[in-house]
Amino acid sequence: xxxxxxxxxxxxxxxxxxxxxxxxxxxxxxxxxxxxxxxxxxxxxxxxxxxxxxxxxxxxxxxxxxxxxxxxxxxxxxxxxxxxxxxxxxxxxxxxxxxxxxxxxxxxxxxxxxxxxxxxxxxxxxxxxxxxxxxxxxxxxxxxxxxxxxxxxxxxxxxxxxxxxxxxxxxxxxxxxxxxxxxxxxxxxxxxxxxxxxxxxxxxxxxxxxxxxxxxxxxxxxxxxxxxxxxxxxxxxxxxxxxxxxxxxxxxxxxx
Ligand SMILES: [Zn+2]
Numbered sequence: 001x002x003x004x005x006x007x008x009x010x011x012x013x014x015x016x017x018x019x020x021x022x023x024x025x026x027x028x029x030x031x032x033x034x035x036x037x038x039x040x041x042x043x044x045x046x047x048x049x050x051x052x053x054x055x056x057x058x059x060x061x062x063x064x065x066x067x068x069x070x071x072x073x074x075x076x077x078x079x080x081x082x083x084x085x086x087x088x089x090x091x092x093x094x095x096x097x098x099x100x101x102x103x104x105x106x107x108x109x110x111x112x113x114x115x116x117x118x119x120x121x122x123x124x125x126x127x128x129x130x131x132x133x134x135x136x137x138x139x140x141x142x143x144x145x146x147x148x149x150x151x152x153x154x155x156x157x158x159x160x161x162x163x164x165x166x167x168x169x170x171x172x173x174x175x176x177x178x179x180x181x182x183x184x185x186x187x188x189x190x191x192x193x194x195x196x197x198x199x200x201x202x203x204x205x206x207x208x209x210x211x212x213x214x215x216x217x218x219x220x221x222x223x224x225x226x227x228x229x230x231x232x233x234x235x236x237x238x239x240x241x242x243x244x245x246x247x248x249x250x251x252x253x254x255x256x
Contacts, residue, residue: 006190007234013197017204018240024200025210026235027244029055029155029173030217031082031132034062036070042225043217044074050232052076053245055155057132058123060115061085068122078246079123080130080155084111088135099138109145116150128246130155130171143167153250157214171249173212174199177224186224196231210249 017024030043033056047054058067058079071077089102099108112131119127129152131138136157143164146154153169160170175195179187186192199211215228235241244252 006193007230009197010193010234013200014235014238014240017200020204022204023240023242024203024235025208025242025244026213027055027171027210027246027249028052028213028215029057029080029132029246030215031057032086032216032218033058033067033079033082035064035066037218039217039220040070043215044070044077046225046229046232048074048076050236050243052232052236052243053078053248055080055128055130055132055246057082057155058119059083059086059134060118063118063122065122071123071126075126076245077126079119079127080132080246081112081115081119081151082132083134084115086134095137096135097137097139098134099142101139101141105141105145108142109149112146112149112151128152128250130246130250132156136173140164153246155212155246169250171210171212171246173214175211176214177227178216178219184219185221186227189223189227189230192227210244 014024028047033040043054053076056071056077056079059082061084071079083098087098088096090097090100116129129150131146131151132155138156143154144167147168151168153171154164155171155173157173157176160172164170175192177186177192179185196211203209203211215224236243
């Protein structure tokens with residue numbers, strides 16, 4: 001298929017929204033930042049070129065002044081808390097988790113408290129107190145502790161959980177660019193376009209809600225970078241659509 005044909009379903013869906021005088025709302029979360037790298041530079045340059053805000057999930061235990069200095073020059077990036085050290089505490093054969101029920105709650109909350117404090121200190125001008133659990137998994141009992149630790153929102157992958165949403169707002173991601181279990185590269189563009197269109201159709205029926213795109217700059221292959229570039233060119237440079245910052249979404253207190 002020609003590249004333009006691959007993107008046609010998205011163009012049609014955008015057109016449908018425009019005709020109905022509706023504006024789709026997208027947001028971008030990128031995970032696992034610890035230090036400045038060429039891949040991070042590429043992400044920040046690409047998002048800046050299209051004026052797309054990015055919530056950068058920073059692993060606090062490993063982050064330091066070098067990342068702080070780099071983000072000072074990236075006003076479109078907002079740091080959020082990606083657990084503490086991205087360590088897996090689940091048993092072999094179990095799904096990976098840092099924030100599971102494998103350790104005493106006090107131990108986990110102590111780490112999360114350090115995580116918020118370190119991010120607030122390193123990124124005073126561009127930090128939002130949002131928790132992004134490593135591997136997008138968190139034990140239900142821990143969620144109850146989050147407001148007391150200073151978190152104002154939680155961001156995982158998939159549809160928001162209404163019960164947990166009463167404890168604190170969810171600002172979730174819905175389309176993951178990477179094929180983690182297959183090629184470990186970017187997913188085929190046609191498949192990603194279909195996933196985004198499906199999310200748009202759900203929002204169209206529901207009368208709103210943001211669509212979260214999830215990326216991992218450190219492991220992108222050229223296909224993933226090209227997809228992001230095309231997605232931004234089609235959606236971000238057109239007045240009918242919005243790319244929101246995580247801070248905007250927190251103000252709206254929308255469940256996504
Ligand atoms: Zn991660």
